[in-house]
Amino acid sequence: MSEFDPSTHPHRRLNPLTNEHVLVSPHRNKRPWLGQTEAPQVTSLPQYDSDCYLCPGNVRSGGQRNPVYDQTYTFVNDFAAVLPPPAPSAPLAPHPLLTTEPVHGACDVLIFHPRHDLTLARLAVEDIGRVIDQWIHIYRQRGSQDGIRYVQIFENKGAIMGCSNPHPHGQVWSLSEVPTLPATEIASLKRYSFSGSPASEAPRGPKGRPCLLCDYAHLEMHQQERIVVQNEYWVAVVPWWAIWPFEILLLPYKRHIPSIAHLSAEEKSALANILVKITTRYDNLFSCSFAYSMGIHQRPTPSSSSQDEDEQDDIAHLHFHFSPPLLRSATIRKFLVGFELMSEAQRDLTPEQAAGRLRDCSEVHYLDKE
Amino acid sequence: MSEFDPSTHPHRRLNPLTNEHVLVSPHRNKRPWLGQTEAPQVTSLPQYDSDCYLCPGNVRSGGQRNPVYDQTYTFVNDFAAVLPPPAPSAPLAPHPLLTTEPVHGACDVLIFHPRHDLTLARLAVEDIGRVIDQWIHIYRQRGSQDGIRYVQIFENKGAIMGCSNPHPHGQVWSLSEVPTLPATEIASLKRYSFSGSPASEAPRGPKGRPCLLCDYAHLEMHQQERIVVQNEYWVAVVPWWAIWPFEILLLPYKRHIPSIAHLSAEEKSALANILVKITTRYDNLFSCSFAYSMGIHQRPTPSSSSQDEDEQDDIAHLHFHFSPPLLRSATIRKFLVGFELMSEAQRDLTPEQAAGRLRDCSEVHYLDKE
Ligand SMILES: [Zn+2]
Ligand SMILES: [Zn+2]
Numbered sequence: 205m206s207e208f209d210p211s212t213h214p215h216r217r218l219n220p221l222t223n224e225h226v227l228v229s230p231h232r233n234k235r236p237w238l239g240q241t242e243a244p245q246v247t248s249l250p251q252y253d254s255d256c257y258l259c260p261g262n263v264r265s266g267g268q269r270n271p272v273y274d275q276t277y278t279f280v281n282d283f284a285a286v287l288p289p290p291a292p293s294a295p296l297a298p299h300p301l302l303t304t305e306p307v308h309g310a311c312d313v314l315i316f317h318p319r320h321d322l323t324l325a326r327l328a329v330e331d332i333g334r335v336i337d338q339w340i341h342i343y344r345q346r347g348s349q350d351g352i353r354y355v356q357i358f359e360n361k362g363a364i365m366g367c368s369n370p371h372p373h374g375q376v377w378s379l380s381e382v383p384t385l386p387a388t389e390i391a392s393l394k395r396y397s398f399s400g401s402p403a404s405e406a407p408r409g410p411k412g413r414p415c416l417l418c419d420y421a422h423l424e425m426h427q428q429e430r431i432v433v434q435n436e437y438w439v440a441v442v443p444w445w446a447i448w449p450f451e452i453l454l455l456p457y458k459r460h461i462p463s464i465a466h467l468s469a470e471e472k473s474a475l476a477n478i479l480v481k482i483t484t485r486y487d488n489l490f491s492c493s494f495a496y497s498m499g500i501h502q503r504p505t506p507s508s509s510s511q512d513e514d515e516q517d518d519i520a521h522l523h524f525h526f527s528p529p530l531l532r533s534a535t536i537r538k539f540l541v542g543f544e545l546m547s548e549a550q551r552d553l554t555p556e557q558a559a560g561r562l563r564d565c566s567e568v569h570y571l572d573k574e
Numbered sequence: 575m576s577e578f579d580p581s582t583h584p585h586r587r588l589n590p591l592t593n594e595h596v597l598v599s600p601h602r603n604k605r606p607w608l609g610q611t612e613a614p615q616v617t618s619l620p621q622y623d624s625d626c627y628l629c630p631g632n633v634r635s636g637g638q639r640n641p642v643y644d645q646t647y648t649f650v651n652d653f654a655a656v657l658p659p660p661a662p663s664a665p666l667a668p669h670p671l672l673t674t675e676p677v678h679g680a681c682d683v684l685i686f687h688p689r690h691d692l693t694l695a696r697l698a699v700e701d702i703g704r705v706i707d708q709w710i711h712i713y714r715q716r717g718s719q720d721g722i723r724y725v726q727i728f729e730n731k732g733a734i735m736g737c738s739n740p741h742p743h744g745q746v747w748s749l750s751e752v753p754t755l756p757a758t759e760i761a762s763l764k765r766y767s768f769s770g771s772p773a774s775e776a777p778r779g780p781k782g783r784p785c786l787l788c789d790y791a792h793l794e795m796h797q798q799e800r801i802v803v804q805n806e807y808w809v810a811v812v813p814w815w816a817i818w819p820f821e822i823l824l825l826p827y828k829r830h831i832p833s834i835a836h837l838s839a840e841e842k843s844a845l846a847n848i849l850v851k852i853t854t855r856y857d858n859l860f861s862c863s864f865a866y867s868m869g870i871h872q873r874p875t876p877s878s879s880s881q882d883e884d885e886q887d888d889i890a891h892l893h894f895h896f897s898p899p900l901l902r903s904a905t906i907r908k909f910l911v912g913f914e915l916m917s918e919a920q921r922d923l924t925p926e927q928a929a930g931r932l933r934d935c936s937e938v939h940y941l942d943k944e
Contacts, residue, residue, distance in 0.1 A: 291583065367912075499913075547747070
């Protein structure tokens with residue numbers, strides 16, 4: 205029997221943040237591609253689109269008019285998934301299997317820039333700095349409102365992700381409950397901090413206890429196999445347990461940082477810098493505006509008091525997830541269906557191979573070349 | 575403050591099988607639809623397609639030729655995600671955060687019928703009976719092979735699900751590990767069986783202990799609010815915790831049944847009957863061949879001995895999940911992106927409203943009308 209080789213033999217890897225596995229089938233990379241392979245569409249967008257409800261000065265579907273903003277602009281989503289308090293109180297469940305929790309909160313839209321045709325990859329580093337400042341502002345503002353227990357910042361980019369408007373923007377949903385995935389991750393971070401993890405030179409979490417993500421970033425910096433790009437404070441990897449072909453986990457590795465509100469000026473500017481590098485490599489991979497969902501996971505809300513429970517929240521370690529669906533070209537996507545929907549995530553390309561592909565991409569945007 | 579009304583007020587519901595929540599935003603149903611609304615394409619397929627690698631007598635991409643089968647036909651996937659044993663043994667993980675499990679197994683393809691143009695909704699009940707018999711045969715055969723710990727039967731239907739071949743077929747992946755989702759569900763069923771659930775007239779699981787799914791089916795039969803269709807042995811509901819707009823959970827409600835190998839002749843024929851009714855209602859909802867992923871969850875493998883661990887597996891309660899992506903028409907789909915990928919599943923239409931829509935559909939297939 206041959207030696208085990210993770211770039212050849214089928215195997216499973218564990219995601220320690222969610223306790224879910226991914227089935228890796230690297231031998232399938234030899235499989236012929238039978239589906240469509242189209243040339244990427246090079247669409248050129250106008251700098252201003254009179255039909256875009258996000259462009260400066262235009263009227264939104266809810267009837268309100270955007271100001272002629274010149275940097276970022278934030279407004280409350282006209283069709284929010286959650287509504288401001290008060291929410292009616294919880295009804296008595298007829299049975300524990302039929303429980304209902306009323307929820308309240310707010311959904312904000314954050315426009316990154318007035319230009320209709322730009323994306324994070326093509327914004328100046330200073331413009332991205334302004335987006336980061338707005339994220340921090342909204343996180344602080346919504347996170348200190350009565351009853352808000354989590355502020356979820358995310359961006360959904362690309363028609364292939366169901367986002368029909370290319371105008372660069374993200375969203376922030378603030379909720380009276382900690383949502384499923386962040387709650388699961390925080391529970392894993394707590395468990396890990398009390399486990400006997402192997403001794404390491406990695407930074408430590410609150411009270412000198414081990415932090416899952418400090419330890420993980422430290423391992424990746426040591427191995428260098430899955431790193432896409434790194435700078436003085438941040439490292440972007442295709443994680444060991446990645447589900448999406450070119451999934452990226454971006455996190456600070458020098459110290460334990462619970463939230464974006466804890467970032468120093470240098471850490472913020474290094475973040476702007478690495479965000480441009482990640483999104484530029486993404487666009488260059490298949491010479492197209494690369495679709496993804498991006499989300500920030502961090503301390504549920506900013507620190508507000510010195511209560512015990514509040515301090516426990518510092519166990520969160522700030523990180524960004526990028527989940528892009530593209531697989532082999534600008535037009536071939538991965539579908540999470542069949543076995544993946546019913547049983548377990550599965551991938552063919554290994555995370556190490558994906559990281560290598562992204563490392564090989566230029567940091568000069570393909571539209572800025574020649 | 576108004577009374578809580580689940581058809582109006584934002585709230586969360588818990589999925590007791592996965593311990594994940596879904597955020598329900600019923601007030602958003604009033605939202606205007608701004609995206610595309612196209613008429614469904616009525617494509618007429620040939621009964622035999624010389625380019626289809628699943629049609630009788632044709633050559634597959636791996637080079638082998640299908641026999642001229644006249645009922646069902648099963649073959650090993652030419653590009654399987656897992657390979658037969660022996661798998662190389664597990665390497666020593668350099669750190670608990672980087673663990674690898676070698677996996678072995680088999681991937682089978684099950685063609686439901688020789689006709690290229692049919693689907694479960696348009697097969698005769700006897701033809702579906704043959705598909706069920708094949709599922710049982712493969713479950714028994716693969717499930718008794720050395721080292722196989724789970725047999726996952728599923729169907730992935732529709733181009734919108736990445737399935738480019740309309741020839742009616744499903745797949746069976748048999749693995750040396752219990753995959754993430756079935757393992758999570760079985761753990762929940764175990765926990766529930768030892769919890770003090772409220773007294774009920776529902777059937778009981780092994781050793782007279784409560785079964786989460788027996789109790790749940792019993793509640794649904796009592797409330798009747800989320801039932802799409804029911805017959806003497808089976809009930810199909812849009813579950814309390816559904817994520818997909820028209821998601822369906824199909825399960826036996828008369829007695830605790832661990833697997834398809836435990837079905838009586840009457841239960842099997844009632845299953846064939848309700849599968850036609852579900853898929854016909856699906857097709858009629860938007861007058862199109864309705865896309866979905868379907869998966870069977872059950873006892874990991876058939877009973878083989880009287881060992882303690884083997885008996886514990888009887889705690890599984892056989893059920894079918896249907897996850898369809900369509901939302902408002904044959905061409906408007908739900909995307910699991912942004913907040914849903916990063917935080918928590920979300921839906922606008924309530925499960926009760928979705929069940930009502932499906933109940934209102936005819937059981938005569940739209941292509942058989944006029
Ligand atoms: Zn996370
Ligand atoms: Zn299940």
